Each structure stands twice: as C-alpha cells, then as structure tokens.
Amino acid sequence: MESPAEISEAVGAEMRARLQETLARRAELLGGGADARAEPSDKAATAASPVTSTAVSASASTSAAAASAGEASKHEWVAPPMHSDAAIRAQTGQGWDDWIDAIDAGVGRDAAHPRIVEWVMANSAQNGWWSQGIAVSFERMTGRRLAGQMPDGTFTANRSRTLPVDREVLRALIADDAARDALLGFETEFRSKVASKTYKVLIARDAQPFDGLLFTFDAAPNGRTKFAIAHEKLQVFDEIELWKAHWGAWLDALELALA
Template structure:
C-alpha cells in the first residue's frame, strides 16, 4: 500500500486537471431580480422568461396554479408530480417549477435543514484501502493536499468511525464536512462526503459538483479503469 502522503499528493495533482475552482464564499442567484405581481421570499433559479418558454407559464402564474391545485403544504414530491401530470411539464422542468415555487413561497427547499442551512452529500464506490484514506484524512499536511485552498480542522475523535471537520477558506467559515467509508460486498469502499451548514441552495449545488469532482479524482488515482458511480 502506498504511503498516505504520496496518495494525497497524487490526488492534488489529479484535481488540478479535472476540478473546477473552490466555489465562491456565497453563490449569486442565477435569475436577476425582476418585477412581479406578488411578494417573493426569494428569486427562483430560472428567469421568468425561461420558465415561460419551457413550461407555458411564468412564475406568478405557477404560484397561483400550485396554490389553487395541490396547495403550498402538499410537499415537494406531490407538487412536482402534479405539475407533470396536470400540465404536461417534463420531469426536469417539473422539478424546476417546484423548486422555484418553493423559493418564491419561502418553503423549506430540498437539502435545507431546520435551522435554514443546507446540506449536500456525494458518494462513490472506490478501489481504495480504508486505512490509507483514514491516514490521509487524519494527517494535517496530507489534508492540505487533499483539499487545496481549504483549511480543515478535525472536530471528531481520531478513532471515530466517521470523521468530521470544520472547513474555512481565508478565515471565512464554509460549514462542516463529514467523511464516512463503508465496505461493499465486492471488497471496495463506499466513500461519502457530506457538507453541512451551507448558507444557500445555490452554494449546495456548487459544492455538490465540487465533491463529485473530488471523488472522481480519487477514483482516477486509485483505479483509473474503475467503472465507479457517483451517487
């Protein structure tokens, strides 16, 4: 088995070839603020023009239709199913309508915790020895290579099954990370990264992609021919 410091340096080199930069401290809304007939708790991710073009209704219309149909308390799954079934909106756009409505109405969004923060998680099955990953995660110098541009501090006990860290960049808090590793029947390891305490749903989407890239880099180093799947 290779040394954990060699492993972490290889990950850093691989990340430089495939990974987008560390996300900004706070994501900007995708849709620009625009005048509308009702008070919105937050701007949806898609503009009114784009949602009208792809679904046949603008945001104010969708808000009225949903509240007259399944209702604001129906829940994400029921609203998305209703948008698809009753209005013939394809699945991806039905989800977009639902998330946009939840933002407009100020409802809790997917991934949002009771305190209002957001949590995202990515996992991948890797051909990776568990002791190698743990040794790299517990060594501060190795973590500097594993998480370029981020400052991490171990918050759990070193012997804990899952390892939790606070994460900062240039002194600014970026939430907390939880790493878990579980064996799968074929002898490989399912590695899961959970990023908690993110301020917005947009930050969650950016970090979800970041951790997918990170896991892809680990897979490329440990088994370039692997047919691993990101969940």
C-alpha cells in the first residue's frame, strides 16, 4: 500500500475536475434566491424553520411515494416519516396519525426539536433513539423538516462504503494534517482529538468557510471498515444529491487508491 501522502495525492488528482463541477453546480443552487435557502435558527434549541415553498415542491415526490406505498393517513404528509406506519405501530402501539395528534395536543407543533424528543420520552415507553425518530418524522410529515434536514434548517448528505482496509488506515488518512487538504480537495481544519471515535473536519475554499464533514469508522468482518461521511450544514435541499454523488465518486477514487 502507498503512503498516506501518495494516497491523498492520487485521490485528489482523480477528483480535481469532479470537484470543480460540483462547486460550479453548488454555486448555481445557492444563486437560486433567498427563498431557496435554509434559514438557520439563532439557537440550536429553537424550532426548525418552516419548510419553504421551494423545499415543499422538492418534497412532493416523496409525499406521493409514501401514498403509493400504501401509507393511508388522515393527515397530508409533506414528506414521509423515517419508518413505515406498520413499523412504528409495531414498536409503539400507535400509528403516525396517532403520534401527530398526540404531539399536537401535547407539546404542540411549534415546539423545538429537543422539546418534542423530551415529551415523547416522558409520555411513552420509547428510548432516546426511537424518540428522536418519532420527533424527526413528526417534523417531516408536518412540513417542518425534509429528509436530510437538521433542526437548524440546514441539510446533511450521507455516503458510506465498506473498504478492504483496517479502520486505523482510514483514521490516519483523515487525521494527517500534511495530506488531508490534498485528500479532500479543500482547505481543512481538524476539529477532533485523534483518539475520538468520529472525526470532524471543517472545510474551506480560498479561506472562506464552507461546510463540515463528519467521518465515522466502524470495523467490519475480515479486516474491513465501514467508512461513512456526513457532509453537514448544506444550505439547500438539492445540495443533498449533489454532494452524495460527489462523495460517492470520492469513495470510488479512495477505494482505487487503497487497492
């Protein structure tokens, strides 16, 4: 296997043209007007911004998909929930209509995301993971959040790949201050302790802050690693697919360089 610097240079060279295309497309998306941008809240604890008309239009196909999948509902969903009605009913004893009615009558539709989670945990037997899922799904269905949207109104794009190398190899690549810029194609700032389970990296172009990347490394059988990238703080809904495609190509280049 090549050195971290050689791997980083190989990936960077392979992705150079693709990154320019991605950035050009991103510029087009962000130039679509203020109504197309996510409006982050002043505090993480405040409620997520209502979904804009642009975002609602983007989610129309997901709502139709939920209907075609047989999700009968008395409420009109802006976007589908994280789990099917059958799955949530099997877990909690209540369907999504019941949960929407309960949260509306309990903590209220305008409550901040953490408050909804707290209310679900306090008023049901669900653990933190399921309570988060119920809160996120409630926000999606009622138009407060789209798939991939965070409580502050921004979006996250996720990609993962199981790679045929030990996770320490990948951790060393991301933690390498000398080679990381070439590897990712951005000016980077490592914001985690080397011993952390996940690595947070801030990225910039021409000294202008961009977004954040969160890397996770999970051991897989036969010395492999499930390597995941979460590209955070995206400003518009359509950036999700743009960056998913970009990081998918980046994972292709990385896998080739590691071979």
